Amino acid sequence: MTQTGRGDWYLTETDGARLARCGLLDDSRGFGHGFSSRDGGGAENPDVFLAAAGLAGRPVCMARQVHGARLISPGAVSELPEADGILIGNNPEGPAAGIRTADCVPVLLADPVSGQGAVVHSGWKGTAAGIAPLAVGVLAGRGVIPSDLRAALGPAIGGCCYQVGSEVVGAVGGAGVEPRGGGFRLDLRQAIRMQLEAAGVDPRRISIAPWCTCCEKGLFFSWRREGAGAGRMISVLAATGPP
Numbered sequence: 001m002t003q004t005g006r007g008d009w010y011l012t013e014t015d016g017a018r019l020a021r022c023g024l025l026d027d028s029r030g031f032g033h034g035f036s037s038r039d040g041g042g043a044e045n046p047d048v049f050l051a052a053a054g055l056a057g058r059p060v061c062m063a064r065q066v067h068g069a070r071l072i073s074p075g076a077v078s079e080l081p082e083a084d085g086i087l088i089g090n091n092p093e094g095p096a097a098g099i100r101t102a103d104c105v106p107v108l109l110a111d112p113v114s115g116q117g118a119v120v121h122s123g124w125k126g127t128a129a130g131i132a133p134l135a136v137g138v139l140a141g142r143g144v145i146p147s148d149l150r151a152a153l154g155p156a157i158g159g160c161c162y163q164v165g166s167e168v169v170g171a172v173g174g175a176g177v178e179p180r181g182g183g184f185r186l187d188l189r190q191a192i193r194m195q196l197e198a199a200g201v202d203p204r205r206i207s208i209a210p211w212c213t214c215c216e217k218g219l220f221f222s223w224r225r226e227g228a229g230a231g232r233m234i235s236v237l238a239a240t241g242p243p
Ligand SMILES: [Zn+2]
Pocket: 157, 158, 159, 160, 161, 162, 212, 213, 214, 215, 216
């Protein structure tokens, strides 16, 4: 296994599968996690990625993502429900929760006190709908103290590359927006960071991946760069034992 790091985040490579990990979540006992890259097991080949993430054989609950604000708990559903957030309980036998992205922000929330968590898909529409703070609210309803949460905002398009129109600026309420070159650039992860802080998450427990999916051609898929045919990364969170 080789490892290279940037701040709190690092890339690891196991058997040809390269994935990104967040030190903040490594330190959150009771969870396994990983963010896939374009190498060796994305959304098309989750088994390779899961093995590299130390979650081999673990079933993964995925949803049919619709850029909305609906959150679900994995249950006995025969077909994929429409949702953009999945909650996990503190059950080490339960499924991992997975989110597919290629520029949108994968948000992993983990509470090392109760062992509960969530994965959220937050593009501009999900951010406008406030899906990440909604997940914090649902977890709070289940006894989680928001300031205990660890939040990892994975590889996503950065403010460097994400040019948006005024309708998007209006939808996100101007959060994370910078006027540039006669238009606007949106830093989705800064917008989500502000939302999480407003929901009571401790700023010291929010970590943003240092990579822009659009800039990092060799590392990640990007919808903006590659178009609708771009591959998808998968990000997973799983309870692995008592916190
Ligand atoms: Zn960029």
